[in-house]
Amino acid sequence: MFGNIKNCNNTEDFRRLAKSKLPSPIFHYIDGGADDEITMKRNTESYENCDLIPNVLRGVEDVDISTTVMGQNIDMPLFCSPTAAQRLFHYQGERAVSKAAEKFGTMFGISSLGTVGLEEIGSNIKTPKMFQLYYHKDRGLTDSMLERCHAANFDVLALTVDTIVTGNRERDLRTGFTMPMRLALESILSFATHPSWAINYFIREKFDLPILKDHIPEANFAISLSDYFSKMLDQSMNWKDAEELRKKWGKDFCLKGIMSVEDAKRAVDIGATGIILSNHGGRQLDGSRSPFDQLSEIVDAVGDKIDIICEGGITRGTHVLKALSLGAKACSGGRMYLYALAAGGQKGVEKALSNMKNEMIRDMKLMGCTKLSDLSRKNIRFR
Numbered sequence: 001m002f003g004n005i006k007n008c009n010n011t012e013d014f015r016r017l018a019k020s021k022l023p024s025p026i027f028h029y030i031d032g033g034a035d036d037e038i039t040m041k042r043n044t045e046s047y048e049n050c051d052l053i054p055n056v057l058r059g060v061e062d063v064d065i066s067t068t069v070m071g072q073n074i075d076m077p078l079f080c081s082p083t084a085a086q087r088l089f090h091y092q093g094e095r096a097v098s099k100a101a102e103k104f105g106t107m108f109g110i111s112s113l114g115t116v117g118l119e120e121i122g123s124n125i126k127t128p129k130m131f132q133l134y135y136h137k138d139r140g141l142t143d144s145m146l147e148r149c150h151a152a153n154f155d156v157l158a159l160t161v162d163t164i165v166t167g168n169r170e171r172d173l174r175t176g177f178t179m180p181m182r183l184a185l186e187s188i189l190s191f192a193t194h195p196s197w198a199i200n201y202f203i204r205e206k207f208d209l210p211i212l213k214d215h216i217p218e219a220n221f222a223i224s225l226s227d228y229f230s231k232m233l234d235q236s237m238n239w240k241d242a243e244e245l246r247k248k249w250g251k252d253f254c255l256k257g258i259m260s261v262e263d264a265k266r267a268v269d270i271g272a273t274g275i276i277l278s279n280h281g282g283r284q285l286d287g288s289r290s291p292f293d294q295l296s297e298i299v300d301a302v303g304d305k306i307d308i309i310c311e312g313g314i315t316r317g318t319h320v321l322k323a324l325s326l327g328a329k330a331c332s333g334g335r336m337y338l339y340a341l342a343a344g345g346q347k348g349v350e351k352a353l354s355n356m357k358n359e360m361i362r363d364m365k366l367m368g369c370t371k372l373s374d375l376s377r378k379n380i381r382f383r
Protein backbone atom coordinates (compact mmCIF):
# COMPACT_ATOMS: atom_id res chain seq x y z
CA MET A 1 0.00 0.00 0.00
CA PHE A 2 2.86 2.41 0.85
CA GLY A 3 5.24 0.99 -1.75
CA ASN A 4 5.18 4.01 -4.01
CA ILE A 5 6.06 7.64 -3.38
CA LYS A 6 2.96 8.64 -5.38
CA ASN A 7 0.91 7.24 -2.51
CA CYS A 8 2.82 9.25 0.09
CA ASN A 9 0.51 12.11 0.99
CA ASN A 10 2.17 13.16 4.23
CA THR A 11 5.32 12.81 6.33
CA GLU A 12 4.05 9.70 8.10
CA ASP A 13 3.49 7.92 4.76
CA PHE A 14 7.09 8.71 3.78
CA ARG A 15 8.30 7.57 7.20
CA ARG A 16 6.69 4.16 6.74
CA LEU A 17 8.11 3.79 3.24
CA ALA A 18 11.58 4.84 4.43
CA LYS A 19 11.37 2.26 7.23
CA SER A 20 10.67 -0.50 4.72
CA LYS A 21 13.56 0.57 2.47
CA LEU A 22 16.39 1.23 4.92
CA PRO A 23 18.55 -1.12 6.98
CA SER A 24 17.33 -0.63 10.53
CA PRO A 25 20.43 1.20 11.97
CA ILE A 26 20.06 3.86 9.28
CA PHE A 27 16.31 4.24 9.69
CA HIS A 28 16.70 4.62 13.46
CA TYR A 29 19.52 7.14 13.06
CA ILE A 30 17.08 9.39 11.18
CA ASP A 31 13.99 8.58 13.22
CA GLY A 32 15.41 8.63 16.74
CA GLY A 33 16.07 11.26 19.39
CA ALA A 34 17.91 11.56 22.69
CA ASP A 35 17.18 9.64 25.93
CA ASP A 36 13.43 8.98 26.22
CA GLU A 37 12.64 11.02 23.10
CA ILE A 38 10.23 13.23 25.07
CA THR A 39 11.46 16.45 23.47
CA MET A 40 11.37 14.89 20.01
CA LYS A 41 7.70 13.93 20.46
CA ARG A 42 6.81 17.25 22.06
CA ASN A 43 8.21 19.14 19.06
CA THR A 44 5.26 17.98 16.94
CA GLU A 45 2.73 17.75 19.77
CA SER A 46 3.28 21.39 20.73
CA TYR A 47 1.53 22.40 17.50
CA GLU A 48 -1.58 20.58 18.69
CA ASN A 49 -2.12 22.80 21.73
CA CYS A 50 -3.43 25.68 19.69
CA ASP A 51 -5.94 26.23 16.93
CA LEU A 52 -6.17 28.48 13.92
CA ILE A 53 -9.12 30.83 13.51
CA PRO A 54 -9.98 31.33 9.85
CA ASN A 55 -11.54 34.35 8.19
CA VAL A 56 -13.79 33.91 5.16
CA LEU A 57 -15.13 35.80 2.13
CA ARG A 58 -11.79 37.44 1.37
CA GLY A 59 -11.13 36.61 -2.27
CA VAL A 60 -8.29 34.10 -2.06
CA GLU A 61 -7.79 32.97 -5.66
CA ASP A 62 -4.14 34.19 -5.69
CA VAL A 63 -1.95 33.28 -2.76
CA ASP A 64 1.68 34.34 -2.42
CA ILE A 65 3.71 32.35 0.11
CA SER A 66 7.12 33.72 -0.87
CA THR A 67 9.23 35.42 1.77
CA THR A 68 12.68 36.82 2.52
CA VAL A 69 14.64 35.26 5.33
CA MET A 70 18.20 36.21 6.30
CA GLY A 71 18.37 38.21 3.09
CA GLN A 72 17.36 35.25 0.90
CA ASN A 73 14.27 35.33 -1.29
CA ILE A 74 12.50 31.99 -1.16
CA ASP A 75 9.26 30.89 -2.80
CA MET A 76 7.85 29.26 0.32
CA PRO A 77 8.38 29.81 4.05
CA LEU A 78 9.84 26.34 4.65
CA PHE A 79 13.37 25.21 3.84
CA CYS A 80 15.56 22.12 4.21
CA SER A 81 17.60 22.06 7.41
CA PRO A 82 21.17 20.78 7.13
CA THR A 83 21.47 17.08 7.95
CA ALA A 84 24.49 14.79 7.98
CA ALA A 85 25.44 11.90 5.73
CA GLN A 86 22.61 12.02 3.20
CA ARG A 87 24.23 9.52 0.80
CA LEU A 88 23.74 6.90 3.52
CA PHE A 89 19.98 7.36 3.21
CA HIS A 90 19.84 7.30 -0.59
CA TYR A 91 22.72 7.15 -3.07
CA GLN A 92 21.69 10.54 -4.53
CA GLY A 93 22.07 12.19 -1.11
CA GLU A 94 22.60 15.97 -1.07
CA ARG A 95 22.41 16.05 -4.89
CA ALA A 96 18.75 15.02 -4.63
CA VAL A 97 17.81 17.32 -1.76
CA SER A 98 19.54 20.39 -3.22
CA LYS A 99 17.97 19.88 -6.67
CA ALA A 100 14.50 19.34 -5.17
CA ALA A 101 14.89 22.48 -3.02
CA GLU A 102 15.99 24.42 -6.11
CA LYS A 103 12.92 23.22 -8.02
CA PHE A 104 10.69 24.57 -5.24
CA GLY A 105 12.66 27.81 -4.99
CA THR A 106 13.63 27.26 -1.38
CA MET A 107 16.87 27.13 0.60
CA PHE A 108 18.98 24.01 1.03
CA GLY A 109 21.31 23.58 3.99
CA ILE A 110 24.35 21.31 3.77
CA SER A 111 25.98 19.90 6.90
CA SER A 112 29.68 19.92 7.80
CA LEU A 113 29.11 16.15 7.68
CA GLY A 114 27.77 16.37 4.13
CA THR A 115 28.57 13.63 1.63
CA VAL A 116 28.78 15.77 -1.54
CA GLY A 117 31.41 18.48 -2.08
CA LEU A 118 30.67 22.17 -1.49
CA GLU A 119 32.04 23.07 -4.92
CA GLU A 120 29.62 20.72 -6.68
CA ILE A 121 26.61 22.07 -4.80
CA GLY A 122 27.83 25.63 -5.38
CA SER A 123 28.11 25.23 -9.13
CA ASN A 124 24.87 23.27 -9.61
CA ILE A 125 22.40 25.07 -7.37
CA LYS A 126 21.21 28.58 -8.13
CA THR A 127 18.74 29.03 -5.25
CA PRO A 128 19.91 30.10 -1.75
CA LYS A 129 22.37 27.79 -0.03
CA MET A 130 23.24 27.50 3.64
CA PHE A 131 26.36 25.91 5.05
CA GLN A 132 26.09 24.46 8.54
CA LEU A 133 29.32 24.71 10.47
CA TYR A 134 30.49 22.61 13.35
CA TYR A 135 33.25 24.45 15.18
CA HIS A 136 36.37 22.28 15.02
CA LYS A 137 39.40 22.41 17.30
CA ASP A 138 41.44 22.63 14.13
CA ARG A 139 41.02 26.33 13.23
CA GLY A 140 42.66 25.65 9.87
CA LEU A 141 39.74 23.37 9.03
CA THR A 142 37.16 25.98 10.05
CA ASP A 143 38.96 28.65 7.98
CA SER A 144 39.23 26.41 4.96
CA MET A 145 35.51 25.58 5.15
CA LEU A 146 34.67 29.30 5.17
CA GLU A 147 36.94 29.94 2.19
CA ARG A 148 35.45 27.05 0.24
CA CYS A 149 31.92 28.24 1.02
CA HIS A 150 32.76 31.75 -0.16
CA ALA A 151 34.30 30.43 -3.36
CA ALA A 152 31.25 28.20 -3.93
CA ASN A 153 28.87 31.14 -3.41
CA PHE A 154 27.11 29.92 -0.30
CA ASP A 155 24.73 32.59 1.00
CA VAL A 156 24.23 31.87 4.69
CA LEU A 157 26.49 30.41 7.36
CA ALA A 158 24.71 28.59 10.20
CA LEU A 159 26.83 27.88 13.27
CA THR A 160 25.32 24.96 15.19
CA VAL A 161 25.52 25.78 18.89
CA ASP A 162 23.48 22.99 20.50
CA THR A 163 25.85 20.10 19.80
CA ILE A 164 28.79 20.81 22.06
CA VAL A 165 28.63 17.09 22.87
CA THR A 166 26.39 14.64 21.06
CA GLY A 167 23.05 13.72 22.64
CA ASN A 168 22.47 10.30 24.13
CA ARG A 169 20.88 8.56 21.18
CA GLU A 170 20.10 5.16 22.58
CA ARG A 171 18.68 3.76 19.36
CA ASP A 172 22.11 4.27 17.76
CA LEU A 173 23.76 2.53 20.72
CA ARG A 174 21.38 -0.42 20.32
CA THR A 175 21.82 -0.72 16.56
CA GLY A 176 25.58 0.01 16.56
CA PHE A 177 25.16 2.80 13.99
CA THR A 178 28.41 4.17 12.56
CA MET A 179 29.25 6.38 9.64
CA PRO A 180 29.88 4.72 7.20
CA MET A 181 28.12 1.46 8.08
CA ARG A 182 30.42 -1.07 9.71
CA LEU A 183 30.12 -4.64 8.55
CA ALA A 184 28.97 -6.09 11.85
CA LEU A 185 26.81 -9.22 11.87
CA GLU A 186 23.56 -7.28 12.42
CA SER A 187 24.32 -4.83 9.62
CA ILE A 188 25.05 -7.68 7.21
CA LEU A 189 21.63 -9.10 8.08
CA SER A 190 20.07 -5.67 7.53
CA PHE A 191 21.81 -5.35 4.16
CA ALA A 192 20.57 -8.79 3.11
CA THR A 193 16.99 -7.89 3.92
CA HIS A 194 17.23 -4.51 2.12
CA PRO A 195 19.00 -5.56 -1.08
CA SER A 196 18.19 -2.55 -3.21
CA TRP A 197 19.63 -0.14 -0.63
CA ALA A 198 22.67 -2.43 -0.21
CA ILE A 199 23.34 -2.73 -3.96
CA ASN A 200 23.23 1.03 -4.39
CA TYR A 201 25.40 1.58 -1.34
CA PHE A 202 28.09 -0.78 -2.54
CA ILE A 203 28.14 -0.16 -6.30
CA ARG A 204 27.74 3.64 -6.32
CA GLU A 205 30.34 6.24 -5.36
CA LYS A 206 32.08 5.24 -2.13
CA PHE A 207 30.76 6.89 1.03
CA ASP A 208 32.93 9.69 2.35
CA LEU A 209 32.81 13.08 4.04
CA PRO A 210 34.39 15.35 1.42
CA ILE A 211 34.07 18.54 3.45
CA LEU A 212 36.22 17.10 6.24
CA LYS A 213 38.35 14.43 4.66
CA ASP A 214 41.40 16.46 3.60
CA HIS A 215 41.85 17.66 7.15
CA ILE A 216 40.91 14.71 9.27
CA PRO A 217 42.26 11.30 8.39
CA GLU A 218 39.66 9.67 10.64
CA ALA A 219 36.94 10.97 8.36
CA ASN A 220 37.89 8.22 5.95
CA PHE A 221 37.15 5.53 8.49
CA ALA A 222 34.11 4.43 10.40
CA ILE A 223 33.52 6.92 13.19
CA SER A 224 30.84 7.00 15.81
CA LEU A 225 29.13 10.34 16.16
CA SER A 226 30.10 10.70 19.80
CA ASP A 227 33.77 10.21 18.83
CA TYR A 228 33.49 12.91 16.18
CA PHE A 229 31.93 15.41 18.55
CA SER A 230 34.14 14.67 21.54
CA LYS A 231 37.46 14.41 19.68
CA MET A 232 37.19 16.89 16.85
CA LEU A 233 34.88 19.69 17.99
CA ASP A 234 35.90 22.54 20.26
CA GLN A 235 33.93 22.50 23.51
CA SER A 236 35.45 25.82 24.54
CA MET A 237 33.44 27.60 21.81
CA ASN A 238 31.93 30.81 23.21
CA TRP A 239 30.20 34.05 22.18
CA LYS A 240 33.47 35.72 21.23
CA ASP A 241 34.27 32.87 18.84
CA ALA A 242 30.80 33.14 17.30
CA GLU A 243 31.24 36.88 16.82
CA GLU A 244 34.66 36.44 15.21
CA LEU A 245 33.27 33.81 12.90
CA ARG A 246 30.47 36.14 11.87
CA LYS A 247 32.98 38.85 11.05
CA LYS A 248 35.24 36.48 9.14
CA TRP A 249 32.28 35.18 7.13
CA GLY A 250 30.98 38.67 6.33
CA LYS A 251 27.67 37.51 4.81
CA ASP A 252 24.38 36.44 6.39
CA PHE A 253 25.03 34.51 9.58
CA CYS A 254 22.79 32.62 11.96
CA LEU A 255 23.03 30.57 15.12
CA LYS A 256 21.31 27.20 14.93
CA GLY A 257 20.05 25.87 18.22
CA ILE A 258 19.12 29.01 20.18
CA MET A 259 16.36 28.47 22.77
CA SER A 260 16.61 31.12 25.50
CA VAL A 261 15.65 34.80 25.37
CA GLU A 262 19.05 35.68 26.84
CA ASP A 263 20.87 33.92 23.99
CA ALA A 264 18.53 35.37 21.37
CA LYS A 265 19.45 38.86 22.61
CA ARG A 266 23.16 38.01 22.47
CA ALA A 267 22.72 36.77 18.91
CA VAL A 268 21.38 40.23 18.05
CA ASP A 269 24.33 41.84 19.86
CA ILE A 270 26.93 39.93 17.84
CA GLY A 271 25.26 40.95 14.58
CA ALA A 272 23.65 37.67 13.52
CA THR A 273 20.96 38.04 10.86
CA GLY A 274 18.99 35.05 12.06
CA ILE A 275 18.45 32.52 14.82
CA ILE A 276 17.18 29.02 14.24
CA LEU A 277 15.03 28.26 17.24
CA SER A 278 15.76 24.56 17.52
CA ASN A 279 16.52 21.66 19.84
CA HIS A 280 18.11 19.70 16.98
CA GLY A 281 14.95 17.73 16.38
CA GLY A 282 15.02 16.36 19.95
CA ARG A 283 18.35 14.65 19.27
CA GLN A 284 20.39 16.58 21.87
CA LEU A 285 19.01 17.68 25.28
CA ASP A 286 15.98 15.55 26.03
CA GLY A 287 13.64 17.45 28.34
CA SER A 288 14.36 20.75 26.64
CA ARG A 289 11.43 22.90 25.56
CA SER A 290 10.01 22.67 22.08
CA PRO A 291 10.78 25.56 19.70
CA PHE A 292 7.11 26.24 19.05
CA ASP A 293 6.36 26.40 22.82
CA GLN A 294 9.22 28.89 23.18
CA LEU A 295 8.50 30.93 20.07
CA SER A 296 6.32 33.74 21.50
CA GLU A 297 8.84 34.60 24.23
CA ILE A 298 11.61 34.90 21.65
CA VAL A 299 9.49 36.91 19.22
CA ASP A 300 8.49 39.34 21.99
CA ALA A 301 12.15 39.85 22.91
CA VAL A 302 13.89 40.12 19.52
CA GLY A 303 11.31 39.62 16.75
CA ASP A 304 11.83 43.14 15.41
CA LYS A 305 15.64 42.85 15.38
CA ILE A 306 16.48 39.46 13.88
CA ASP A 307 14.88 36.79 11.66
CA ILE A 308 13.51 33.90 13.70
CA ILE A 309 13.30 30.47 12.10
CA CYS A 310 11.20 27.91 13.94
CA GLU A 311 12.34 24.34 13.47
CA GLY A 312 11.57 20.88 14.84
CA GLY A 313 8.66 18.48 14.50
CA ILE A 314 7.14 20.15 11.45
CA THR A 315 5.11 17.67 9.43
CA ARG A 316 2.18 19.77 8.15
CA GLY A 317 1.47 23.04 6.38
CA THR A 318 -0.64 24.16 9.32
CA HIS A 319 2.42 23.86 11.58
CA VAL A 320 4.19 26.43 9.42
CA LEU A 321 1.14 28.72 9.42
CA LYS A 322 0.94 28.51 13.22
CA ALA A 323 4.63 29.39 13.66
CA LEU A 324 4.32 32.30 11.24
CA SER A 325 1.19 33.51 13.06
CA LEU A 326 3.27 33.80 16.24
CA GLY A 327 5.99 35.78 14.46
CA ALA A 328 8.49 33.34 12.96
CA LYS A 329 9.89 34.57 9.63
CA ALA A 330 10.16 31.05 8.21
CA CYS A 331 10.35 27.40 9.26
CA SER A 332 12.68 24.59 8.39
CA GLY A 333 12.65 20.83 8.78
CA GLY A 334 14.85 17.76 8.66
CA ARG A 335 12.92 14.53 8.86
CA MET A 336 10.08 15.89 6.71
CA TYR A 337 12.38 15.57 3.68
CA LEU A 338 14.80 12.87 4.93
CA TYR A 339 12.17 10.13 5.02
CA ALA A 340 11.23 11.14 1.48
CA LEU A 341 14.88 11.07 0.37
CA ALA A 342 15.21 7.52 1.71
CA ALA A 343 11.90 6.55 0.14
CA GLY A 344 12.56 7.85 -3.35
CA GLY A 345 15.65 10.03 -3.86
CA GLN A 346 15.10 13.35 -5.64
CA LYS A 347 11.59 12.40 -6.75
CA GLY A 348 10.72 11.55 -3.16
CA VAL A 349 11.98 14.90 -1.83
CA GLU A 350 10.12 16.71 -4.62
CA LYS A 351 6.92 14.93 -3.65
CA ALA A 352 7.44 15.79 0.03
CA LEU A 353 8.08 19.48 -0.74
CA SER A 354 5.14 19.51 -3.13
CA ASN A 355 2.87 18.03 -0.43
CA MET A 356 4.01 20.71 2.02
CA LYS A 357 3.69 23.54 -0.49
CA ASN A 358 0.19 22.43 -1.54
CA GLU A 359 -0.83 22.18 2.10
CA MET A 360 0.47 25.67 2.86
CA ILE A 361 -1.36 27.19 -0.11
CA ARG A 362 -4.58 25.29 0.62
CA ASP A 363 -4.40 26.21 4.31
CA MET A 364 -3.73 29.88 3.51
CA LYS A 365 -6.89 29.92 1.38
CA LEU A 366 -8.87 28.20 4.11
CA MET A 367 -7.54 30.83 6.54
CA GLY A 368 -8.70 33.65 4.25
CA CYS A 369 -5.09 34.83 3.75
CA THR A 370 -3.43 35.77 0.46
CA LYS A 371 0.03 36.72 1.78
CA LEU A 372 2.10 35.62 4.76
CA SER A 373 1.85 39.04 6.43
CA ASP A 374 -1.92 38.40 6.78
CA LEU A 375 -1.07 35.83 9.46
CA SER A 376 -0.88 37.20 13.01
CA ARG A 377 -1.55 36.32 16.63
CA LYS A 378 -5.16 37.39 16.05
CA ASN A 379 -5.75 34.16 14.14
CA ILE A 380 -4.44 31.71 16.75
CA ARG A 381 -5.66 30.63 20.22
CA PHE A 382 -4.11 28.30 22.77
CA ARG A 383 -6.46 25.77 24.36
Ligand SMILES: Cc1cc2nc3c(=O)[nH]c(=O)nc-3n(C[C@H](O)[C@H](O)[C@H](O)COP(=O)(O)O)c2cc1C
Nearest residue numbers: 030081082083084111160280281312313333334335
Ligand atom coordinates in the same frame (compact mmCIF):
# COMPACT_ATOMS: atom_id res chain seq x y z
C1 LIG B 1 19.45 12.35 10.44
C2 LIG B 1 19.70 13.74 10.93
C3 LIG B 1 20.96 14.29 10.81
C4 LIG B 1 21.20 15.61 11.24
N1 LIG B 1 22.44 16.16 11.06
C5 LIG B 1 22.66 17.45 11.43
C6 LIG B 1 23.92 18.06 11.21
O1 LIG B 1 24.85 17.46 10.66
N2 LIG B 1 24.08 19.35 11.62
C7 LIG B 1 23.07 20.06 12.22
O2 LIG B 1 23.27 21.22 12.59
N3 LIG B 1 21.87 19.50 12.43
C8 LIG B 1 21.64 18.22 12.05
N4 LIG B 1 20.41 17.66 12.26
C9 LIG B 1 19.33 18.48 12.86
C10 LIG B 1 18.53 19.18 11.78
O3 LIG B 1 19.28 20.20 11.15
C11 LIG B 1 17.27 19.82 12.37
O4 LIG B 1 17.65 20.63 13.45
C12 LIG B 1 16.24 18.79 12.83
O5 LIG B 1 16.15 17.72 11.93
C13 LIG B 1 14.87 19.47 12.95
O6 LIG B 1 13.91 18.60 13.44
P1 LIG B 1 12.91 17.75 12.52
O7 LIG B 1 13.72 16.62 11.95
O8 LIG B 1 11.87 17.29 13.48
O9 LIG B 1 12.39 18.67 11.44
C14 LIG B 1 20.14 16.35 11.83
C15 LIG B 1 18.87 15.77 11.96
C16 LIG B 1 18.64 14.50 11.50
C17 LIG B 1 17.26 13.92 11.63
